Amino acid sequence: MTQKRMGYLFIAPTIALFAVLAVYPVLKTISLSFFEYRLQFGEIKTFIGFDNYIRLFTTERFYKSLKFTILFTISTVSVEVCLGLLFAQLMNKDYKGKSFLRVIVLIPWAIPTIVSGFIWRFMVNDQYGILNHILKSMHLIDQFIPWLSQSSTAAAVIILADIWKTAPYVSLLALAGLQNISISQLEAASIDGASSVRKYFAIILPALKPVLATAALFRLIQSFKVYTIIAALTNGGPANSTESLTLYTLRSFFDAGNYGYGAALATVTLIITVFIALMFLGVIQNKINS
Amino acid sequence: MIKRKSDKVLFYVFAVVFITAIGFPFFWQLTNSFKLEKEIFDIKWFPSAFTLDNYRAAFSRQPLLGFLLNSLIIAGSSTILSMILGTMTAYALARTPIKGKKIVLLVILSISLLPPIVIVSPIYNIMRSIHLLNSYWGLIIVNTLFCTTTSVWFMYPYFQSVPAEMEDAASIDGASPFQSFLLVITPMVVPGIFTVGILAFIQAWNEYLFALVMNPVKFKTVTVGLKMYEADNYIPWGPLMAASVVIVIPLITVVLILQKRIIGGLMSGGLKE
Secondary structure, eight states, X not given: OOHHHHHHHHHHHHHHHHIIIXXXXXXXXXXXXXXEOBGGGTTOOEEOTTHHHHHHHTOHHHHHHHHHHHHHHHHHHHHHHHHHHHHHHHHTSOOTTHHHHHHHTHHHHHSOHHHHHHHHHHHXXXXXXXXXXXHHHTTSOSSOOOGGGSHHHHHHXXXXXXXXXXXXXXXXXXXXXXXXXXXXXXXXXXXXXXXXXXXXXXXXXXXXXXXXXXXXXXXXXXXXXXXXXXXXXXXXXXXXXXXXXXXXHHHHHHTSOBHHHHHHHHHHHHHHHHHHHHHTHHHHHHHHHO | OOOOHHHHHHHHHHHHHHHHHHHHHHHHHHHHHTSOHHHHHTTOSSOSSXXXXXXXXXXXXXXXXXXXXXXXHHHHHHHHHHHHHHHHHHHHHHXXXXXXXXXXXXXXXXXXXXXXXXXXXXXXXXXXXXTOTTSHHHHHHHHHHHHHHHHHHHHHHHHHHSOHHHHHHHHHTTXXXXXXXXXXXXXXXXXXXXXXXXXXXXXXXXXXXXXHHHOSSSSOOHHHHHHTTOBTTBOOHHHHHHHHHHHHHHHHHHHHHTHHHHXXXXXXXXXXX
Protein backbone atom coordinates (compact mmCIF):
# COMPACT_ATOMS: atom_id res chain seq x y z
CA MET A 1 0.00 0.00 0.00
CA THR A 2 1.41 3.38 -0.96
CA GLN A 3 1.53 6.25 1.46
CA LYS A 4 -0.95 8.19 -0.63
CA ARG A 5 -3.52 5.42 -0.58
CA MET A 6 -3.11 5.06 3.13
CA GLY A 7 -3.65 8.81 3.51
CA TYR A 8 -7.00 8.61 1.73
CA LEU A 9 -7.99 5.56 3.77
CA PHE A 10 -7.06 7.40 6.96
CA ILE A 11 -9.21 10.44 6.33
CA ALA A 12 -12.15 8.47 4.92
CA PRO A 13 -13.91 7.69 8.23
CA THR A 14 -13.61 11.28 9.42
CA ILE A 15 -14.87 12.62 6.09
CA ALA A 16 -17.81 10.20 6.25
CA LEU A 17 -18.66 11.34 9.78
CA PHE A 18 -18.46 15.00 8.76
CA ALA A 19 -20.55 14.43 5.65
CA VAL A 20 -23.37 12.65 7.49
CA LEU A 21 -23.46 14.65 10.72
CA ALA A 22 -22.39 18.12 9.62
CA VAL A 23 -22.54 18.80 5.88
CA TYR A 24 -25.83 17.00 5.26
CA PRO A 25 -27.57 18.55 8.32
CA VAL A 26 -26.47 22.06 7.31
CA LEU A 27 -27.89 21.59 3.80
CA LYS A 28 -31.02 19.98 5.24
CA THR A 29 -31.63 22.90 7.59
CA ILE A 30 -31.19 25.44 4.80
CA SER A 31 -33.59 23.56 2.52
CA LEU A 32 -36.16 23.02 5.29
CA SER A 33 -36.27 26.75 5.91
CA PHE A 34 -38.21 27.09 2.66
CA PHE A 35 -40.90 24.65 3.76
CA GLU A 36 -43.93 24.72 5.98
CA TYR A 37 -43.17 21.74 8.16
CA ARG A 38 -44.76 21.28 11.57
CA LEU A 39 -44.85 18.47 14.08
CA GLN A 40 -48.65 18.83 14.31
CA PHE A 41 -49.08 18.07 10.59
CA GLY A 42 -46.93 14.93 10.60
CA GLU A 43 -44.49 14.43 7.75
CA ILE A 44 -46.22 16.84 5.36
CA LYS A 45 -43.86 19.43 3.91
CA THR A 46 -45.14 22.26 1.73
CA PHE A 47 -42.80 24.50 -0.22
CA ILE A 48 -43.53 28.11 0.75
CA GLY A 49 -40.51 30.00 -0.60
CA PHE A 50 -39.37 32.80 1.68
CA ASP A 51 -42.51 32.83 3.85
CA ASN A 52 -40.68 31.60 6.95
CA TYR A 53 -38.17 34.41 6.53
CA ILE A 54 -40.91 36.99 6.02
CA ARG A 55 -42.60 35.76 9.17
CA LEU A 56 -39.34 35.88 11.06
CA PHE A 57 -38.53 39.42 10.00
CA THR A 58 -41.98 40.57 11.09
CA THR A 59 -41.82 38.86 14.48
CA GLU A 60 -40.85 41.03 17.40
CA ARG A 61 -39.55 38.10 19.41
CA PHE A 62 -36.93 37.45 16.71
CA TYR A 63 -35.63 41.04 16.91
CA LYS A 64 -35.64 40.86 20.68
CA SER A 65 -33.54 37.69 20.71
CA LEU A 66 -31.22 38.98 17.99
CA LYS A 67 -30.67 42.22 19.90
CA PHE A 68 -29.96 40.38 23.12
CA THR A 69 -27.56 37.99 21.36
CA ILE A 70 -25.66 40.88 19.75
CA LEU A 71 -25.52 42.79 23.05
CA PHE A 72 -24.25 39.67 24.79
CA THR A 73 -21.66 38.90 22.10
CA ILE A 74 -20.21 42.40 21.87
CA SER A 75 -20.08 43.04 25.60
CA THR A 76 -18.61 39.67 26.57
CA VAL A 77 -15.97 39.55 23.84
CA SER A 78 -14.79 43.14 24.27
CA VAL A 79 -14.52 42.88 28.05
CA GLU A 80 -12.91 39.44 27.84
CA VAL A 81 -10.25 40.63 25.41
CA CYS A 82 -9.44 43.70 27.55
CA LEU A 83 -9.34 41.72 30.79
CA GLY A 84 -7.45 38.94 29.05
CA LEU A 85 -4.73 41.38 27.98
CA LEU A 86 -4.51 42.79 31.49
CA PHE A 87 -4.30 39.36 33.14
CA ALA A 88 -1.76 38.18 30.59
CA GLN A 89 0.44 41.15 31.37
CA LEU A 90 0.19 40.23 35.02
CA MET A 91 0.89 36.54 34.49
CA ASN A 92 3.92 37.37 32.36
CA LYS A 93 5.67 39.04 35.32
CA ASP A 94 8.41 37.03 36.90
CA TYR A 95 7.38 37.01 40.54
CA LYS A 96 6.91 34.18 42.97
CA GLY A 97 3.48 32.62 42.58
CA LYS A 98 3.06 33.26 38.86
CA SER A 99 2.60 29.57 38.11
CA PHE A 100 -0.23 29.44 40.64
CA LEU A 101 -2.00 32.17 38.64
CA ARG A 102 -1.70 30.07 35.50
CA VAL A 103 -3.31 27.10 37.20
CA ILE A 104 -6.15 29.11 38.66
CA VAL A 105 -7.18 30.50 35.26
CA LEU A 106 -7.79 26.95 34.06
CA ILE A 107 -10.50 26.21 36.58
CA PRO A 108 -13.35 28.39 35.29
CA TRP A 109 -12.50 27.19 31.80
CA ALA A 110 -12.63 23.50 32.77
CA ILE A 111 -15.95 23.39 34.64
CA PRO A 112 -19.24 22.91 32.80
CA THR A 113 -21.04 26.14 31.87
CA ILE A 114 -24.22 24.78 33.44
CA VAL A 115 -22.41 24.48 36.78
CA SER A 116 -20.99 28.00 36.70
CA GLY A 117 -24.45 29.23 35.69
CA PHE A 118 -26.06 27.66 38.76
CA ILE A 119 -23.36 28.99 41.09
CA TRP A 120 -23.96 32.52 39.82
CA ARG A 121 -27.71 32.04 40.04
CA PHE A 122 -27.27 31.12 43.68
CA MET A 123 -24.97 34.06 44.38
CA VAL A 124 -27.43 36.60 42.94
CA ASN A 125 -30.50 35.04 44.57
CA ASP A 126 -33.04 37.66 45.65
CA GLN A 127 -33.58 36.23 49.16
CA TYR A 128 -30.36 34.62 50.28
CA GLY A 129 -27.83 35.63 47.65
CA ILE A 130 -24.40 36.63 48.84
CA LEU A 131 -24.19 39.49 46.32
CA ASN A 132 -27.20 41.23 47.83
CA HIS A 133 -25.89 40.51 51.31
CA ILE A 134 -22.50 42.11 50.58
CA LEU A 135 -23.99 45.12 48.82
CA LYS A 136 -26.42 45.68 51.66
CA SER A 137 -23.82 45.40 54.37
CA MET A 138 -21.77 47.99 52.48
CA HIS A 139 -24.92 50.18 52.41
CA LEU A 140 -24.86 50.32 48.62
CA ILE A 141 -28.44 49.04 48.47
CA ASP A 142 -31.32 49.30 50.93
CA GLN A 143 -33.20 46.22 49.82
CA PHE A 144 -32.24 42.98 48.16
CA ILE A 145 -32.37 43.29 44.39
CA PRO A 146 -34.14 40.54 42.39
CA TRP A 147 -31.29 40.46 39.86
CA LEU A 148 -32.72 37.77 37.62
CA SER A 149 -36.33 39.03 37.64
CA GLN A 150 -35.53 42.38 36.03
CA SER A 151 -34.55 42.29 32.38
CA SER A 152 -31.62 44.72 32.54
CA THR A 153 -29.97 43.21 35.60
CA ALA A 154 -30.65 39.67 34.35
CA ALA A 155 -28.75 40.43 31.15
CA ALA A 156 -25.92 41.95 33.17
CA VAL A 157 -25.62 38.85 35.35
CA ILE A 158 -25.53 36.57 32.30
CA ILE A 159 -22.80 38.70 30.74
CA LEU A 160 -20.83 38.81 34.00
CA ALA A 161 -21.06 35.03 34.47
CA ASP A 162 -19.78 34.46 30.94
CA ILE A 163 -16.90 36.91 31.42
CA TRP A 164 -15.99 35.17 34.67
CA LYS A 165 -15.83 31.84 32.88
CA THR A 166 -14.04 32.86 29.70
CA ALA A 167 -11.79 35.88 30.37
CA PRO A 168 -9.23 33.67 32.14
CA TYR A 169 -9.01 31.47 29.06
CA VAL A 170 -8.55 34.47 26.77
CA SER A 171 -5.76 35.64 29.09
CA LEU A 172 -3.96 32.34 28.54
CA LEU A 173 -4.08 32.88 24.77
CA ALA A 174 -2.83 36.45 25.18
CA LEU A 175 -0.05 35.19 27.44
CA ALA A 176 1.03 32.76 24.71
CA GLY A 177 1.27 35.73 22.36
CA LEU A 178 3.20 37.83 24.87
CA GLN A 179 5.78 35.11 25.35
CA ASN A 180 6.37 35.04 21.63
CA ILE A 181 7.46 38.67 21.51
CA SER A 182 11.23 38.70 21.34
CA ILE A 183 13.07 40.26 24.23
CA SER A 184 15.43 42.00 21.81
CA GLN A 185 12.45 43.91 20.42
CA LEU A 186 11.55 45.12 23.88
CA GLU A 187 15.13 45.94 24.82
CA ALA A 188 15.60 47.97 21.67
CA ALA A 189 12.58 49.99 22.68
CA SER A 190 13.76 50.63 26.22
CA ILE A 191 17.19 51.81 25.00
CA ASP A 192 15.38 54.36 22.87
CA GLY A 193 13.80 55.52 26.10
CA ALA A 194 10.25 54.57 25.29
CA SER A 195 7.95 54.71 28.31
CA SER A 196 6.21 51.51 29.25
CA VAL A 197 2.80 52.73 28.12
CA ARG A 198 4.16 53.78 24.73
CA LYS A 199 6.09 50.56 24.48
CA TYR A 200 2.87 48.68 25.11
CA PHE A 201 0.92 50.40 22.37
CA ALA A 202 3.78 50.66 19.86
CA ILE A 203 5.32 47.22 20.18
CA ILE A 204 3.42 44.78 22.34
CA LEU A 205 -0.12 45.34 21.12
CA PRO A 206 0.77 45.18 17.39
CA ALA A 207 2.78 42.02 18.02
CA LEU A 208 -0.24 40.47 19.73
CA LYS A 209 -2.53 41.28 16.84
CA PRO A 210 -2.54 37.83 15.19
CA VAL A 211 -3.25 36.06 18.49
CA LEU A 212 -5.95 38.56 19.40
CA ALA A 213 -7.58 38.25 15.99
CA THR A 214 -7.72 34.47 16.36
CA ALA A 215 -9.13 34.75 19.87
CA ALA A 216 -11.68 37.34 18.74
CA LEU A 217 -12.86 35.19 15.84
CA PHE A 218 -13.41 32.14 18.02
CA ARG A 219 -14.91 34.08 20.90
CA LEU A 220 -17.31 36.09 18.73
CA ILE A 221 -18.67 32.96 17.12
CA GLN A 222 -18.86 31.09 20.43
CA SER A 223 -20.59 33.99 22.13
CA PHE A 224 -23.05 34.34 19.31
CA LYS A 225 -24.28 30.78 19.85
CA VAL A 226 -24.81 31.39 23.59
CA TYR A 227 -27.31 29.04 25.15
CA THR A 228 -26.16 26.99 28.14
CA ILE A 229 -25.39 29.83 30.54
CA ILE A 230 -28.89 31.21 29.89
CA ALA A 231 -30.47 27.80 30.46
CA ALA A 232 -28.86 27.75 33.90
CA LEU A 233 -29.50 31.36 34.89
CA THR A 234 -32.83 32.61 33.51
CA ASN A 235 -34.26 30.19 30.93
CA GLY A 236 -34.62 33.27 28.75
CA GLY A 237 -36.71 35.24 31.24
CA PRO A 238 -38.06 37.54 32.47
CA ALA A 239 -40.59 37.83 29.63
CA ASN A 240 -38.11 36.43 27.06
CA SER A 241 -35.83 39.42 27.58
CA THR A 242 -32.73 37.22 27.85
CA GLU A 243 -33.72 34.77 25.17
CA SER A 244 -30.80 34.24 22.79
CA LEU A 245 -31.20 33.37 19.14
CA THR A 246 -30.18 29.77 19.84
CA LEU A 247 -32.69 29.44 22.68
CA TYR A 248 -35.50 30.93 20.55
CA THR A 249 -34.60 28.57 17.69
CA LEU A 250 -34.48 25.56 19.98
CA ARG A 251 -37.93 26.45 21.33
CA SER A 252 -39.32 26.85 17.83
CA PHE A 253 -38.04 23.38 16.99
CA PHE A 254 -38.80 21.37 20.07
CA ASP A 255 -41.48 23.28 22.04
CA ALA A 256 -43.53 24.67 19.17
CA GLY A 257 -42.71 21.81 16.78
CA ASN A 258 -42.32 24.33 13.97
CA TYR A 259 -39.41 22.81 12.07
CA GLY A 260 -39.62 25.04 8.99
CA TYR A 261 -39.61 28.28 10.97
CA GLY A 262 -36.91 26.94 13.29
CA ALA A 263 -34.80 26.05 10.26
CA ALA A 264 -35.15 29.64 8.99
CA LEU A 265 -33.97 30.95 12.37
CA ALA A 266 -31.04 28.50 12.34
CA THR A 267 -30.14 29.63 8.83
CA VAL A 268 -30.05 33.25 9.99
CA THR A 269 -27.65 32.19 12.77
CA LEU A 270 -25.53 30.42 10.15
CA ILE A 271 -25.45 33.47 7.87
CA ILE A 272 -24.39 35.78 10.69
CA THR A 273 -21.71 33.30 11.76
CA VAL A 274 -20.35 33.13 8.22
CA PHE A 275 -20.36 36.92 8.13
CA ILE A 276 -18.30 37.06 11.35
CA ALA A 277 -15.90 34.49 9.90
CA LEU A 278 -15.51 36.54 6.70
CA MET A 279 -14.49 39.57 8.75
CA PHE A 280 -11.55 37.48 9.94
CA LEU A 281 -10.69 35.91 6.59
CA GLY A 282 -6.98 36.53 7.19
CA VAL A 283 -7.06 34.46 10.36
CA ILE A 284 -8.77 31.58 8.57
CA GLN A 285 -6.34 31.66 5.64
CA ASN A 286 -3.41 31.63 8.05
CA LYS A 287 -4.85 28.68 9.93
CA ILE A 288 -5.29 26.63 6.80
CA ASN A 289 -1.95 27.51 5.21
CA SER A 290 0.19 26.93 8.28
CA MET B 1 15.04 43.52 33.46
CA ILE B 2 15.01 46.04 36.29
CA LYS B 3 12.45 45.30 38.95
CA ARG B 4 10.97 48.13 40.92
CA LYS B 5 9.36 47.69 44.28
CA SER B 6 6.16 49.39 43.19
CA ASP B 7 5.87 46.82 40.39
CA LYS B 8 6.06 44.03 42.88
CA VAL B 9 3.37 45.53 45.12
CA LEU B 10 1.16 46.09 42.10
CA PHE B 11 1.67 42.48 41.01
CA TYR B 12 0.57 41.08 44.34
CA VAL B 13 -2.39 43.44 44.67
CA PHE B 14 -3.60 42.41 41.24
CA ALA B 15 -2.92 38.76 41.98
CA VAL B 16 -5.07 38.88 45.12
CA VAL B 17 -7.94 40.59 43.30
CA PHE B 18 -7.62 38.13 40.46
CA ILE B 19 -7.57 35.03 42.65
CA THR B 20 -10.50 36.30 44.75
CA ALA B 21 -12.58 37.05 41.66
CA ILE B 22 -11.96 33.62 40.18
CA GLY B 23 -12.02 31.69 43.43
CA PHE B 24 -14.96 33.20 45.27
CA PRO B 25 -17.75 31.42 43.38
CA PHE B 26 -16.02 28.10 44.10
CA PHE B 27 -15.62 28.97 47.75
CA TRP B 28 -19.31 29.84 47.90
CA GLN B 29 -20.31 26.62 46.18
CA LEU B 30 -18.16 24.54 48.52
CA THR B 31 -19.08 26.23 51.79
CA ASN B 32 -22.80 26.05 51.05
CA SER B 33 -22.64 22.40 50.12
CA PHE B 34 -21.74 21.68 53.76
CA LYS B 35 -24.35 23.94 55.38
CA LEU B 36 -27.68 23.11 56.92
CA GLU B 37 -30.57 24.65 55.00
CA LYS B 38 -31.21 27.20 57.74
CA GLU B 39 -27.68 28.55 57.45
CA ILE B 40 -27.95 28.78 53.68
CA PHE B 41 -30.95 31.07 54.18
CA ASP B 42 -29.11 33.07 56.85
CA ILE B 43 -26.20 33.71 54.46
CA LYS B 44 -23.43 32.64 56.79
CA TRP B 45 -19.85 32.57 55.49
CA PHE B 46 -19.01 29.21 57.01
CA PRO B 47 -21.20 26.38 58.28
CA SER B 48 -21.29 26.35 62.08
CA ALA B 49 -21.44 22.55 61.86
CA PHE B 50 -20.36 20.62 58.79
CA THR B 51 -23.10 18.43 57.45
CA LEU B 52 -23.08 15.87 54.65
CA ASP B 53 -26.88 15.99 54.35
CA ASN B 54 -26.69 17.92 51.11
CA TYR B 55 -24.46 15.27 49.58
CA ARG B 56 -26.82 12.52 50.68
CA ALA B 57 -29.75 14.47 49.26
CA ALA B 58 -27.85 15.11 46.02
CA PHE B 59 -27.55 11.36 45.45
CA SER B 60 -31.07 10.49 46.62
CA ARG B 61 -33.14 13.26 44.99
CA GLN B 62 -31.71 12.44 41.59
CA PRO B 63 -29.73 9.42 40.35
CA LEU B 64 -26.49 11.39 40.46
CA LEU B 65 -24.38 8.25 40.39
CA GLY B 66 -26.14 7.23 37.20
CA PHE B 67 -25.54 10.67 35.66
CA LEU B 68 -21.85 10.38 36.48
CA LEU B 69 -21.63 6.91 34.99
CA ASN B 70 -23.45 8.03 31.82
CA SER B 71 -21.17 11.01 31.40
CA LEU B 72 -18.11 8.88 32.00
CA ILE B 73 -19.19 6.36 29.34
CA ILE B 74 -20.27 8.97 26.81
CA ALA B 75 -17.38 11.40 27.26
CA GLY B 76 -14.86 8.55 27.61
CA SER B 77 -16.00 6.75 24.46
CA SER B 78 -16.16 9.97 22.43
CA THR B 79 -12.65 10.81 23.57
CA ILE B 80 -11.25 7.44 22.53
CA LEU B 81 -13.04 7.50 19.17
CA SER B 82 -12.03 11.06 18.41
CA MET B 83 -8.42 10.30 19.35
CA ILE B 84 -8.36 7.43 16.84
CA LEU B 85 -10.04 9.44 14.08
CA GLY B 86 -8.05 12.57 14.92
CA THR B 87 -4.69 10.77 14.89
CA MET B 88 -5.40 9.15 11.53
CA THR B 89 -6.71 12.35 9.98
CA ALA B 90 -3.98 14.60 11.31
CA TYR B 91 -1.35 12.10 10.16
CA ALA B 92 -2.87 11.89 6.68
CA LEU B 93 -3.03 15.68 6.39
CA ALA B 94 0.43 16.33 7.78
CA ARG B 95 2.47 13.49 6.33
CA THR B 96 0.93 11.90 3.24
CA PRO B 97 0.77 13.35 -0.28
CA ILE B 98 -3.02 13.32 -0.59
CA LYS B 99 -4.93 15.92 -2.58
CA GLY B 100 -7.50 18.37 -1.26
CA LYS B 101 -5.80 18.92 2.11
CA LYS B 102 -6.78 22.57 2.26
CA ILE B 103 -10.42 21.79 1.61
CA VAL B 104 -10.42 19.19 4.37
CA LEU B 105 -8.79 21.67 6.76
CA LEU B 106 -11.33 24.31 5.81
CA VAL B 107 -14.20 21.87 6.43
CA ILE B 108 -12.75 20.93 9.83
CA LEU B 109 -12.33 24.57 10.84
CA SER B 110 -15.86 25.36 9.64
CA ILE B 111 -17.37 22.53 11.66
CA SER B 112 -15.51 23.60 14.79
CA LEU B 113 -16.98 27.08 14.35
CA LEU B 114 -20.45 25.86 13.33
CA PRO B 115 -23.22 26.81 15.78
CA PRO B 116 -24.79 23.51 16.97
CA ILE B 117 -28.27 24.96 16.52
CA VAL B 118 -27.77 24.83 12.73
CA ILE B 119 -27.47 21.03 12.75
CA VAL B 120 -29.39 19.98 15.84
CA SER B 121 -32.76 19.33 14.22
CA PRO B 122 -31.53 17.15 11.29
CA ILE B 123 -29.24 15.22 13.66
CA TYR B 124 -32.19 14.68 15.99
CA ASN B 125 -34.18 13.25 13.07
CA ILE B 126 -31.33 11.02 11.93
CA MET B 127 -30.87 9.67 15.44
CA ARG B 128 -34.60 9.15 15.88
CA SER B 129 -34.83 7.19 12.63
CA ILE B 130 -32.01 4.85 13.65
CA HIS B 131 -33.35 4.59 17.25
CA LEU B 132 -30.36 6.23 18.91
CA LEU B 133 -32.22 8.85 20.93
CA ASN B 134 -31.95 8.25 24.68
CA SER B 135 -29.04 5.92 24.13
CA TYR B 136 -25.31 5.95 24.74
CA TRP B 137 -24.33 5.63 21.10
CA GLY B 138 -26.25 8.59 19.73
CA LEU B 139 -24.53 11.08 22.03
CA ILE B 140 -21.18 9.32 21.67
CA ILE B 141 -21.33 9.77 17.90
CA VAL B 142 -22.33 13.45 18.11
CA ASN B 143 -19.64 14.25 20.69
CA THR B 144 -17.12 12.39 18.54
CA LEU B 145 -17.94 14.76 15.68
CA PHE B 146 -17.06 17.88 17.69
CA CYS B 147 -14.13 16.32 19.55
CA THR B 148 -12.59 15.12 16.29
CA THR B 149 -12.43 18.66 14.90
CA THR B 150 -10.65 19.76 18.08
CA SER B 151 -8.26 16.83 18.04
CA VAL B 152 -7.28 17.26 14.37
CA TRP B 153 -6.52 20.95 14.96
CA PHE B 154 -4.32 20.27 17.92
CA MET B 155 -2.60 17.15 16.56
CA TYR B 156 -1.86 18.43 13.06
CA PRO B 157 1.10 20.60 14.17
CA TYR B 158 2.47 17.76 16.33
CA PHE B 159 2.60 15.50 13.29
CA GLN B 160 4.13 18.26 11.20
CA SER B 161 6.92 18.70 13.71
CA VAL B 162 8.25 15.13 13.36
CA PRO B 163 11.31 15.28 11.06
CA ALA B 164 10.96 13.57 7.67
CA GLU B 165 14.19 11.59 8.22
CA MET B 166 12.35 9.42 10.73
CA GLU B 167 10.06 8.10 8.02
CA ASP B 168 12.85 7.77 5.47
CA ALA B 169 14.88 5.72 7.91
CA ALA B 170 11.89 3.53 8.66
CA SER B 171 11.20 2.83 4.99
CA ILE B 172 14.88 2.03 4.34
CA ASP B 173 14.62 -0.49 7.15
CA GLY B 174 11.77 -2.07 5.22
CA ALA B 175 8.81 -0.73 7.20
CA SER B 176 5.53 -0.37 5.31
CA PRO B 177 3.83 3.06 5.46
CA PHE B 178 1.39 1.67 8.01
CA GLN B 179 4.17 0.29 10.18
CA SER B 180 5.99 3.58 10.04
CA PHE B 181 2.77 5.40 11.07
CA LEU B 182 2.05 3.06 13.94
CA LEU B 183 5.53 2.23 15.20
CA VAL B 184 7.65 5.25 14.30
CA ILE B 185 5.71 8.49 13.90
CA THR B 186 2.76 8.09 16.26
CA PRO B 187 4.84 7.08 19.31
CA MET B 188 6.72 10.36 18.91
CA VAL B 189 3.54 12.40 19.29
CA VAL B 190 1.96 10.38 22.09
CA PRO B 191 2.40 13.16 24.69
CA GLY B 192 0.56 15.50 22.31
CA ILE B 193 -2.22 12.98 21.74
CA PHE B 194 -2.58 12.62 25.49
CA THR B 195 -3.01 16.38 25.99
CA VAL B 196 -5.57 16.56 23.19
CA GLY B 197 -7.39 13.66 24.83
CA ILE B 198 -7.85 15.69 28.02
CA LEU B 199 -9.21 18.65 26.05
CA ALA B 200 -11.61 16.39 24.16
CA PHE B 201 -12.80 14.74 27.37
CA ILE B 202 -13.51 18.09 29.03
CA GLN B 203 -15.36 19.25 25.92
CA ALA B 204 -17.56 16.12 25.85
CA TRP B 205 -18.13 16.06 29.63
CA ASN B 206 -19.34 19.68 29.58
CA GLU B 207 -21.56 19.45 26.49
CA TYR B 208 -25.15 20.46 27.23
CA LEU B 209 -27.25 21.27 24.17
CA PHE B 210 -27.13 17.90 22.38
CA ALA B 211 -27.23 16.01 25.68
CA LEU B 212 -30.49 17.80 26.51
CA VAL B 213 -32.06 17.37 23.08
CA MET B 214 -31.04 13.77 22.50
CA ASN B 215 -31.08 12.17 25.94
CA PRO B 216 -33.81 13.94 27.92
CA VAL B 217 -35.36 10.72 29.24
CA LYS B 218 -32.76 8.01 29.56
CA PHE B 219 -28.98 8.05 30.00
CA LYS B 220 -28.91 11.67 31.11
CA THR B 221 -25.46 13.20 31.42
CA VAL B 222 -24.28 15.21 34.44
CA THR B 223 -24.95 18.56 32.78
CA VAL B 224 -28.56 17.62 31.97
CA GLY B 225 -28.92 15.90 35.34
CA LEU B 226 -27.91 19.01 37.24
CA LYS B 227 -30.79 20.89 35.66
CA MET B 228 -33.15 18.20 37.01
CA TYR B 229 -32.71 19.44 40.58
CA GLU B 230 -34.63 22.55 39.61
CA ALA B 231 -38.32 21.77 39.98
CA ASP B 232 -41.39 24.02 39.90
CA ASN B 233 -39.57 27.24 40.72
CA TYR B 234 -38.03 25.60 43.74
CA ILE B 235 -34.32 24.96 43.83
CA PRO B 236 -32.84 22.92 46.66
CA TRP B 237 -29.63 24.96 46.77
CA GLY B 238 -27.76 22.82 49.27
CA PRO B 239 -28.12 19.55 47.33
CA LEU B 240 -27.59 21.40 44.04
CA MET B 241 -24.31 22.89 45.24
CA ALA B 242 -23.27 19.48 46.58
CA ALA B 243 -24.10 17.81 43.24
CA SER B 244 -22.14 20.44 41.35
CA VAL B 245 -19.14 19.95 43.62
CA VAL B 246 -19.30 16.23 42.84
CA ILE B 247 -19.49 16.94 39.08
CA VAL B 248 -16.63 19.42 39.16
CA ILE B 249 -14.19 17.51 41.39
CA PRO B 250 -13.05 14.98 38.74
CA LEU B 251 -12.42 17.82 36.29
CA ILE B 252 -10.52 20.00 38.73
CA THR B 253 -8.43 17.03 39.87
CA VAL B 254 -7.47 16.20 36.29
CA VAL B 255 -6.72 19.85 35.54
CA LEU B 256 -4.56 20.29 38.62
CA ILE B 257 -2.57 17.11 38.02
CA LEU B 258 -2.03 17.76 34.34
CA GLN B 259 -1.96 21.57 34.41
CA LYS B 260 1.42 21.93 32.67
CA ARG B 261 0.33 19.86 29.69
CA ILE B 262 -3.06 21.55 29.43
CA ILE B 263 -1.62 25.05 29.60
CA GLY B 264 1.00 24.09 27.02
CA GLY B 265 -1.63 22.55 24.77
CA LEU B 266 -4.04 25.48 25.01
CA MET B 267 -1.31 28.04 24.49
CA SER B 268 0.17 26.32 21.44
CA GLY B 269 -3.30 25.75 20.03
CA GLY B 270 -4.13 29.43 20.37
CA LEU B 271 -0.87 30.50 18.81
CA LYS B 272 -1.25 28.34 15.77
CA GLU B 273 -2.32 31.11 13.46
